[in-house]
Amino acid sequence: MKLQGNELQINGIIASIDRDNIDTDQIIPTEYLKSIKKFGFEDYLFDGWRYLDDGKLGVTKDQRQINEKFVLNISPYDKATILLTRDNFGCGSSREHAVWALRDFGIKAVIASSFGDIFYNNCFKNGVLPIQLSKEQIEDLFKLSQDTIKEISVSLDAKKLSIGDIEYKFSVEDNLLERIIYGLDDVDITLQDKELIKDFESNRIKNKPWIFAND
Amino acid sequence: MPKTLYDKLWKEHHITTLNSGESLLYIDRHYLHEVTSPQAFEGLAKKDLTPWRLGANIATPDHNVPTERGDSFNMDSIDDEISKIQVVELDKNCNRFGIKQFDITSNNQGIVHVIGPELGYTLPGMTIVCGDSHTSTHGAFGCLAMGIGTSEVEHVLATQSLKVSKLKNMHVRFDGKPQSGVTSKDIVLYLIGKIGTAGGNGHAIEFSGSYIDSISMEARMTICNMAIEAGAKVGLIAPDKTTIEYIKEHSNLEDDLFNRAKDHWKTLVTDKDATYDKEIHIDISAIKSQVTWGTSPEMVVDFDANIPNPDNAPEEKKKNIQLAKEYMGIGSAEKLTDLKFDKVFIGSCTNSRIEDLREAAQAVKGKHIADTILEAIVVPGSGMVKLQAEAEGLDKIFQNAGFIWRDPGCSMCLGMNPDQLKPYERCASTSNRNFEGRQGNLGRTHLMSPLMAALTAINGTVSNPS
Numbered sequence: 001m002k003l004q005g006n007e008l009q010i011n012g013i014i015a016s017i018d019r020d021n022i023d024t025d026q027i028i029p030t031e032y033l034k035s036i037k038k039f040g041f042e043d044y045l046f047d048g049w050r051y052l053d054d055g056k057l058g059v060t061k062d063q064r065q066i067n068e069k070f071v072l073n074i075s076p077y078d079k080a081t082i083l084l085t086r087d088n089f090g091c092g093s094s095r096e097h098a099v100w101a102l103r104d105f106g107i108k109a110v111i112a113s114s115f116g117d118i119f120y121n122n123c124f125k126n127g128v129l130p131i132q133l134s135k136e137q138i139e140d141l142f143k144l145s146q147d148t149i150k151e152i153s154v155s156l157d158a159k160k161l162s163i164g165d166i167e168y169k170f171s172v173e174d175n176l177l178e179r180i181i182y183g184l185d186d187v188d189i190t191l192q193d194k195e196l197i198k199d200f201e202s203n204r205i206k207n208k209p210w211i212f213a214n215d
Numbered sequence: 216m217p218k219t220l221y222d223k224l225w226k227e228h229h230i231t232t233l234n235s236g237e238s239l240l241y242i243d244r245h246y247l248h249e250v251t252s253p254q255a256f257e258g259l260a261k262k263d264l265t266p267w268r269l270g271a272n273i274a275t276p277d278h279n280v281p282t283e284r285g286d287s288f289n290m291d292s293i294d295d296e297i298s299k300i301q302v303v304e305l306d307k308n309c310n311r312f313g314i315k316q317f318d319i320t321s322n323n324q325g326i327v328h329v330i331g332p333e334l335g336y337t338l339p340g341m342t343i344v345c346g347d348s349h350t351s352t353h354g355a356f357g358c359l360a361m362g363i364g365t366s367e368v369e370h371v372l373a374t375q376s377l378k379v380s381k382l383k384n385m386h387v388r389f390d391g392k393p394q395s396g397v398t399s400k401d402i403v404l405y406l407i408g409k410i411g412t413a414g415g416n417g418h419a420i421e422f423s424g425s426y427i428d429s430i431s432m433e434a435r436m437t438i439c440n441m442a443i444e445a446g447a448k449v450g451l452i453a454p455d456k457t458t459i460e461y462i463k464e465h466s467n468l469e470d471d472l473f474n475r476a477k478d479h480w481k482t483l484v485t486d487k488d489a490t491y492d493k494e495i496h497i498d499i500s501a502i503k504s505q506v507t508w509g510t511s512p513e514m515v516v517d518f519d520a521n522i523p524n525p526d527n528a529p530e531e532k533k534k535n536i537q538l539a540k541e542y543m544g545i546g547s548a549e550k551l552t553d554l555k556f557d558k559v560f561i562g563s564c565t566n567s568r569i570e571d572l573r574e575a576a577q578a579v580k581g582k583h584i585a586d587t588i589l590e591a592i593v594v595p596g597s598g599m600v601k602l603q604a605e606a607e608g609l610d611k612i613f614q615n616a617g618f619i620w621r622d623p624g625c626s627m628c629l630g631m632n633p634d635q636l637k638p639y640e641r642c643a644s645t646s647n648r649n650f651e652g653r654q655g656n657l658g659r660t661h662l663m664s665p666l667m668a669a670l671t672a673i674n675g676t677v678s679n680p681s
Binding site: 018019020021023025026029030031033034035036037038048054056057058087088091092093094095096097099114115116117118121122125126173174175178186187188190191193194196197200201204208209210211212213214215 | 230231233236239241243250251253254257258262264267268270278279297298300301304335336338340341346347348361362363364365366367369373374375376380382411412413416443446447448467468469472473475476479511513534535538629630631638648650651653656
């Protein structure tokens, strides 16, 4: 487990999308779920809003009709590393592709007043930090980032984000944060408890045999 | 201490509490489909691992599969080369690791959340996961069932367990008798309209009440299926006589095992004095048929009510209402009944079961779809549903009314196969999500019950189903 020190701090441009309930179909439409790879989704992030034409898996950004009005197509937001939105970001489908698309585009943190449960969980497995703030704080951040381009700085270990002179503390469970900081693999960790799982399973086979009747 | 049903299921599957504070839960059943599994199998192979318990896994291709297949169809017949790769990949992975698959040529192939229960793989009291958010469907049987991401699919394959933090308990009680023409889809859409798509975030929702007691397993599955649209990844209904009768009919458990299991299933109820973190009580007798007007399932109204006007809406909602109305091309229409529909889709893991098809067929019998409807398709949820419907002559009723009768799959619920809306087409859909572009780029989806969708096909507009 190697500490990747550079990930303790996320610095960069904040891009905002002023909407509630941005679902995972908006983050990445179903067409691109046909990929059998875990990487290469950057050109398809927010596909329906980012382009004026209909895309296909394998058709890259330079072959598409760009929607010049969409924030991630406008410099310097096209280099954004932090995304600001409203309520219930990532609701809907369980597709981890939504997080892969954010990650591949270069988004390292998403700030919202709440998140879809499955999306929230998927984030930590792919090095994307979901930051939950109050609706009032989100409103303030929208105001702050509206007029001039703002750089934002997120400290993972201090659980704090700073924009200009303003600082917000946020809370996130330590064990989840550690997954991002150390890039931990859950399968390896869980297999250290192999014997516990085996014992549990043997007992279950004995006490609830019907569960295993089709095995 | 008195426990809720969720608490009991949690405890029954709890292997250990980890140093991280999370819990390791044992997973009884794992369903797989072609879209969210390839990367998980790749991860498993890279680590040189094999599935922990082969028999826990059941796979079927559903998202990508064409629904016009006919008898001689096989994987090679899929025209879309990219979709074909995924279906082939699932087949290869299942063969490589020895996982039971109902492949595209199997009579039992279908939407994973339809085939699981009907083939007896879903049993009360199980933990069930799948890389698909509508796994909540299986909660109708008193299962702790939830959707997971692909990393977790790999984790479950490798370890037969899942690392999770406990959810909070929410209780939704539906009492009363529904009005004529009002179905379980209407009831759950009404709930989502009330609590919003984030209303159940962080919670497991248990549904109960005299209405739930009175409805079939199919109707209960529709409600638990849509729990995720209320933000809850877990929906639950305690097993009762209706559940046990369904299991008796669908499972292949031998009598002594079944009876032993039955004694246990009877204990899967919330204790009398248990408390929930959130309680909602809805008298369903006043609920009318619900139809969505916008781009989120919470944007729903009575079929004959006014579509919200952003000018009269609370400040924080104005912009979302405006954006949704623009996307949906509502224009100057005041009511849903003013809108003209182009397509009708009856299907999806929400509403493609035999009871759904019976209700829809009943409504179109002896009638014909409106001239303005370009296409109306019925996509049964599984091979078994299709056979049953054909045995009852429902296919003929639909076809005589101008509907197209298809082969099973997810189809136009998400348009990963050729069944998609064209830009700006308006669709009456029995599916679960009306998100932008969900059924095809720039397509416009209105969610409703199978009965209402059938009537919309006949009339060309939303109308009174009673």
